[in-house]
Amino acid sequence: MRVPMIAGNWKMNTTVSEALDLVSAMKGELEKINSVEIAVCPPFVSLAPVKELLRDSSIKLGAQNLHFAEKGAYTGEISPLMLAELCELVIIGHSERRQYFGEKGDLINKKMVAALNAGLTPILCIGEQLEEREGGKTEEVVSAQLREALAGIEDPKATVLAYEPVWAIGAGKAATGGQANETIAFIRQLIAGAYNDKKAREIRILYGGSVTSANAAEFMQQPDIDGALVGGASLKHKEFLSIVNQTAIVKYKK
Numbered sequence: 001m002r003v004p005m006i007a008g009n010w011k012m013n014t015t016v017s018e019a020l021d022l023v024s025a026m027k028g029e030l031e032k033i034n035s036v037e038i039a040v041c042p043p044f045v046s047l048a049p050v051k052e053l054l055r056d057s058s059i060k061l062g063a064q065n066l067h068f069a070e071k072g073a074y075t076g077e078i079s080p081l082m083l084a085e086l087c088e089l090v091i092i093g094h095s096e097r098r099q100y101f102g103e104k105g106d107l108i109n110k111k112m113v114a115a116l117n118a119g120l121t122p123i124l125c126i127g128e129q130l131e132e133r134e135g136g137k138t139e140e141v142v143s144a145q146l147r148e149a150l151a152g153i154e155d156p157k158a159t160v161l162a163y164e165p166v167w168a169i170g171a172g173k174a175a176t177g178g179q180a181n182e183t184i185a186f187i188r189q190l191i192a193g194a195y196n197d198k199k200a201r202e203i204r205i206l207y208g209g210s211v212t213s214a215n216a217a218e219f220m221q222q223p224d225i226d227g228a229l230v231g232g233a234s235l236k237h238k239e240f241l242s243i244v245n246q247t248a249i250v251k252y253k254k
């Protein structure tokens, strides 16, 4: 069975002290749940202090972005090697990076290769815009995004995928469990085609987009959904804890 994962994408929220407060408020309760892999992805500046706070903890730490070069004259950027000393995971290709920072397939691919080379686990985000869904192009869009991001990667190792329909992100309007599962099952088939059936069975595919404590169970009941990438609700410790708790209950109820 795939171990479910709940990852909090804090985006550009929390100062260092707020980040420490948020982790402190939920750490103890989260650590009691060992059937779900739990991760928090605070802003870069909080990675080192949060790492310290999570010393000996089962809670994993992730970054939200990276540059593809190991080092060099790229003012303001953060390299995979820098991250590898601080965290295990890194979000790549988030729709906000694609939308506001012009990230496209070839850049996302370079970041994927760089993250894997540095031993980081990428959480690769893919998903269609509203017009694309309405135009019946969802499968075409996610296929292209996946193909571009994984180009030339022979072994995606422990890569985690996150299907995040852009129209559901930060919108308060999530996809339905059925809609999300349908596309995620399709993405799993794409992995079978690009790699093999074993990899498709093993790879974890999360849903992201307006996940809250009120709808988490609906997503976790779906057979192909292996967890969630949670934005807004991950900034509220009780909400995040409830989502993790419900995941543990729903996924292991049999």
Ligand code: PGA
Residues within 6 Å of the ligand: 009, 164, 168, 169, 170, 171, 172, 208, 209, 210, 211, 229, 230, 231, 232, 233
């Ligand atoms: P949201 O964000 O939960 O606030 O919709 C999810 C994401 O962007 O990863």
